[in-house]
Amino acid sequence: METKTRSTKQKRLIWSIVERAGRPLTPSEVHGAALEELPRVSLATIYRILKSLQDEKQVVSVSLPGAPDRYETKARADHHHHHFHCDRCGKVFDVPGCGLHVGADVPAGFSIKRHEVVLYGQCKACSF
Amino acid sequence: METKTRSTKQKRLIWSIVERAGRPLTPSEVHGAALEELPRVSLATIYRILKSLQDEKQVVSVSLPGAPDRYETKARADHHHHHFHCDRCGKVFDVPGCGLHVGADVPAGFSIKRHEVVLYGQCKACSF
């Protein structure tokens, strides 16, 4: 049988942080933001709640090369997009659309199901 | 002062494994291959030698989302290419060329220095 899930202020807060961020956040970024509102939330709680939000299909995880997993809302993830990783501040941003033309270069016999594109550079805030 | 590096059979073997592979290998893949020739090489040695080959600019590391770092020859890496990760066997292959057209979709103020593309699907050997 399934256990029924409760609405706690931690969960509401974490959801609103992820939703308002508009970009994928690491658990520790979420934690940092959450601490401002609930000074005693623990990182373990962040992980627990992110996982349950994932189970409930509200958020999805994205992983980038050499970086910890990040989380964003399912609604955002449903629009095909890619990611921009700022070399300076380390933040990751969504980049709408897709400039990838997959084609001739793939060796014969290989079948492609999906792809990920990660751009690197400097974000707006770090470009000054 | 710098210490002069020696040519050992471990180092020669590891280099030849990376070179012949023609695709990026994880330290543990290298280790597995090396064990066939030198049944007592330790994984730590693989790491040490890969690092020294990196220092000597003979190999470079590539990291993919959610996967350990892999190593390939500098010569290969110098040709712009991307990677294909087989969902079945987990091997990573190089894909020559670049089908990416980066452009209009990037938010104003963001500057792009480089990019990574990872394709996912099934490799030739796993498609049967």
Added chain:
DNA sequence: TCCTTATTGCTAATGCATTATTAGTAGCAA
């Protein structure tokens, strides 16, 4: 309000890739 029990905070523990330690081994210059 009062229970039941899901949830939390805290902390220790885990898993994993990677690195340090150290005693013994083996390049290589002489």
Added chain:
DNA sequence: TTGCTACTAATAATGCATTAGCAATAAGGA
């Protein structure tokens, strides 16, 4: 061949993200 010392094998240790355990807390239905 010898001697110096870089290198190796084996293993313990590290760093890190993530998870488990447990007593205390707090949803939310009766």
